[in-house]
Structure formats: structure tokens, C-alpha cells
Amino acid sequence: MMGRGKVSLGLAILLGSTSLGGQAASAAEASQEVAGTLADGTSVQAITLKAANGVSARILTYGATLQTLKAPGRDGAIADVVLGYDNLAGYVDHPNYFGVTVGRYANRIAGGAFALDGKSYRLPLNDKTNSLHGGGKGFDKQVWKVVSVKSGPVASVVLSHVSPDGDSGYPGSLATTVTYSLDEAGALTIAFEAKTDKPTIVNLTNHAIFNLAGEGVPQGAMGQLLTIPASAYTPVDDKLIPTGELRQVAGSVFDFRAPRPVADGLRDGRDPQIVAGRGYDHNFALDKGVTARPELAARLEDAASGRVLEVLSTEPGVQFYSGNFLDGTLVGKQGHLYRMGDGIALEPQKFPDAPNHPTFVSARVDPGKPYRHTMIYRLSVAR
Template structure:
């Protein structure tokens, strides 16, 4: 087969405009097997990802909207890059180098995923689109000093690369001109049977974390403890269906979150990338393995999809129709010294590299 036929493709087109007239680009990355990812510059977001089942049939395994307007009208973090600080910061307050900062609040008394206008709501600049063996797109956003209350001008690059062995790699790099805090992650809603196909409660999940960071109430702020998962509904060290224990009414954490919405402790510090989760759909045979080096993984079971969201192809998304896996630092780390540090100083480079590897289990139906 000619080399040109084996090469991956990368194309860019306009996906629409924001209310203030900014053009939003959508970049389609396709490998030689027909696997394709669409990444839009609004929120540096994964808009769709088509991967094969055990019979070779492609399906889009990412929840979202067919048009830009859906994302503009409904802030649900579908596929988005979240930051400057992914997850929650209690009362939108933290202290860095002896100085106190107040962030914009957007979830009751707390700041979630960067505040009222996080990176998910920004139009990123498309720096580079590359075809070839590993088609990719690189986007950049510059968050100015004081943006949403955060100190320092932060320059962030997000790179999406699709390999010929059906891996999608997202690399986040950030630098700052003065000390700040950073925690970036991706917030894709996954359904390995295909978006709009219904519940993910029968899909099997493995998370190798031996503890969670429990929260004190429905506001989902960590208590500062690390509680072992052994003997609890949060034990996913051996793969099990997502829905097996989700209705355990004796679990206060499940009641707080209306299902799973908590941080798993994968390590006590940042380490080399390793498997942080493995999900499998027994019907289609699709398997997704997630790799990262971050110490925490937020697992959310789509609890607040309430049947009012009409997504792609007019599909209505209901509770439990997707799951989210966010490799990151622990929630509210700046207010819990025992959790480590989210500090980034000038001259340092923040990194979060997340790899999604897709395969097939041929032993099922």
C-alpha cells in the first residue's frame, strides 16, 4: 500500500462564531483505520471520537452537541479542557506565598473548573495542524494575570495527537510569569457503546486507587482525609459494572454526589504515566485504557444529566448515560498541604499528559 494511503489526515474548518464574533475552528484528525477525532477551539474540547467495535463498526463515544451553539448555550464541560484549576476550590479562596486570593464563584460558595469563565469557555488559538503518521492539532490560550482571580499570566498549550494504533493523546503544558496554581484536565463524557445509546451502568470500570478523598457534604469539598476503598462501593481495584454498587444507600458519599463524583488516590505524588483507569463495554467489546502520571482521578458517573439535554442527533442524555474520568491533582489541594502542591513558578513547566488507548475485547458477545 502506498505510504500516502497509510498517512493520517488532519483538516480544519470553521465550526461557527461566538456571540462576540470570534471564529471557532474544528479540526478533524483521522488515522489509517478510519478512527477520527474532532477537536474544537472553543474550550480546546474533544467534540467527537469515532472508534470501532468488535465487528469493526464505528461509533462516536463522546457526548456533546452537533453545533457550536449547543456548547455556547449549555455549560456542561462536554469534552472540555478545564482550568485554571480543575475541580473545586473551597469558598474560592487560597493562600500562595503568604498572599490570599479570591476566585470567581460558580458553584454555590465554591469555585469549580476555573470559575465563572474558565478555560472551557474560551476560544483557543490554533497554532498548528499536522497530517502524517500521527495527525495532531496544537492550540494555545493565554490567561492574563488576575483572570478569574488567579495570579500570573499563564500560557497554556493543548496538543491532541491521534496515533495509528488508536491512541488519542492529550498533552497540556503551561508556563507562568509569576507564582500561581495550576491543575488542568480533560472533561470528556464517555459512553463506550456510543453516545445516545443509553446507560453506562453495565459498562465495567477499573480504577487502581486504594483510597478516596471523601467530601463533607453535597458541596463536594474534601475533608482532607484519605479513606481506604476496601469494603466500600468505591473499590474498583477489580473491574466491576459502574452500576453494581451505585444504589448503596448506606454510602453517604454516594448520597452527596447522587452517584459517583469523587477523587481516587492513585499515588501520593506525581509519577511516570501509568494506567489510571480501564473501561469496557461488554456489548460492543470496546475497551478504553486511560494513562496519566497525576496523583488523583476524579470519577463522575453522569449523575446530573437530567433528561433536559438534547445532544447529537437529537439524543436525550439522562442520568448515568456517560462517565467522566479526569486525571488531575486532588480537589482543593491549595487548601490542604497534605495533598501536595499545585504551585507553578516562573521557569517551571506544568504538564499533564493523558493517553486514551482504545482496543477490542473479542471474548464477549
């Protein structure tokens, strides 16, 4: 990384983690296979990216979904560190945003309404009174086209999707690409780009839910150490919509500027914000703001296995969700029943409901000025 991106590398060294790369590998490999077929006959592909150090990622064209992310621990044992399903049917029949690309607008828009250039737009309501992650038929439920699959020093897959003007109420025809790239050191980069023919709003991210001990382990993820370099967060109302305030984290259970177990504060019913979210379900305003290159948004460490995940992004916020709505009704990979606390999401993004808050970083995208967001899941092992 360059510029301020060096901060995240310094943090990894300071906290005693090492790259999974070891000796440089000759290449990372990419392969493609059929994952299944939808009821209408549409074929869904699966692309696997694999680095020589044991890190691998499997991506489905349905939802441009990160189905698996596997990494070795301190003892060399490989574990899948993202929640999800073993097969395509799970993602189609029991959607829960596991690892999907969310859009056109990630997170919530209050009342499913916003205005742009004096014109009002209405979106589907799929989160009680809000529109969430695109309104119910968003990018997570589309079959993306495979543009390219490449092996080499960086293995990659490029996926594309065109959302027509008026799709789910959003203005403008939006041509979007998502590029997953895995390098020889085991860093998975996800690069989003979107071009529109009319002014519109865009906010894209990946919705992986992590457990660095391995998905489905009985102890869950709440004991893992979380760091978020943010001095403020955006408090929410009882509908989980930001109030517009940027509240300082100092002296509160929202202060993750130094590593703390995820469970700290999770059940602190004295904090009205924890009550509103049933735990953590809040956007953190990253100190770095918007950056030209990905910089640290969050760091997660599992002390037992030694696995470390750094999430880097060019966006100004990161949504920390502590899996509060996992209620034991979903059977995931290997027959594991997912319950509250079994994983956490760390979603780099624009702020929730930004189109309705002029003081937030704008989510507006105009013709000739493409939207771009680059994020990285960087895996390492603590010494």
C-alpha cells in the first residue's frame, strides 16, 4: 500500500501478525465450474481463486457472492471463515445476504424514499418501513455475467450486471462490474465500478459474515478481537436509521480504537443504541474518510487459531453487525445451525441513508463520473 495505507501494515506488525505468503508462489490459480441451475434454466457459475499459501475464495455468479473464503491458522489447518451455504439452493431459497454483493444501495434508506435534483423516488420496502440492500430484488439476487477468469501472479474473475433505468425504483441504467482478485500473499481484493446514464445513487459492498475460528464452530465469534479506527459512529433511531449525528465513541461501548472482544458491550442494555440494534448494527465513521487507495477499516483476530483479517477500503464508513438476527432458523454449511453471535459483518460503505442526510458523504453518481469502491480482505497469522 502507499500513502496512509502504510498505517494498516504497521498495525499488523505492531499486533504481531505475519503474512501468509512466506516464499513467493509462482502463481495464483483460477478455475470455473457450473454451480447449479435456477428454476428458469439459468446456469450459475462458480469461480475458485486459489493461492499457494492455502488461501482460496469461491465466488458464485448468483449475487456475485463470496461463497467461501478459506485460510490457514497458526497450526496450518485450513478453515472456511465466512458463513453461508454449501450449494446454490441455499442462497436462492433462504437468502440472508451471506457474502453477497449488495446494491444498488447497501444498508438502509428511510421510508424507501429519496430526492435527487428535485425529483422524488420510491423504493420497495423490505425492512419494515425501510428499503434495505436494494429493496428485496437487489444485486444479490441477480445472475452476473462472467467477463473474464484469469490465473497468474494475481488470480481474478470479473463479473458484470446491467440494472435498467427504474429497476426497483432507482433512476438511470447502471452498468456495474465486480472484480475479485486474489494475490500470492492471500489478499482478496474486491473492486466495484458502476457507470450511469442518469444522475443516481450508488453504494456497493460485500456482505460477508466472518468467523475466523471457522464458520459454525460452537463458540461463535464473540470472543474475537475487533479494532475499528473510528472516533465517531452514526447513532440510529428505533428503525435503525441514522439520526444524522456523528457521536464520539470515547467512553462508550462503541470504542474499538484499541482491540477489544466483540462481546464487550454486546449485552449492555444500559446503552439505548445497543438496545435499538439488539447488539451492534451501526455505521462507524472512519477517521481516514474517503481515500484514493484502500486503507484500514477494521481488524479482526482469533487468538486461538491465530487468524487475522484486515478489512481495507476507500469508503468513509464501515457497518459493524454482530449477527444479531441470526436466530437458529437457518441451516448453513456442513449442516451448521447459525445462531446469534456466530459471525460478524464488517461492511465498508457510504453511510446508511446518506441520500437523506446532506451532511453525510454524498452517494450521488453522475454520467461520465463512474462510481468506484475498492476493498480488501487481507488475511495473515498472528505470531
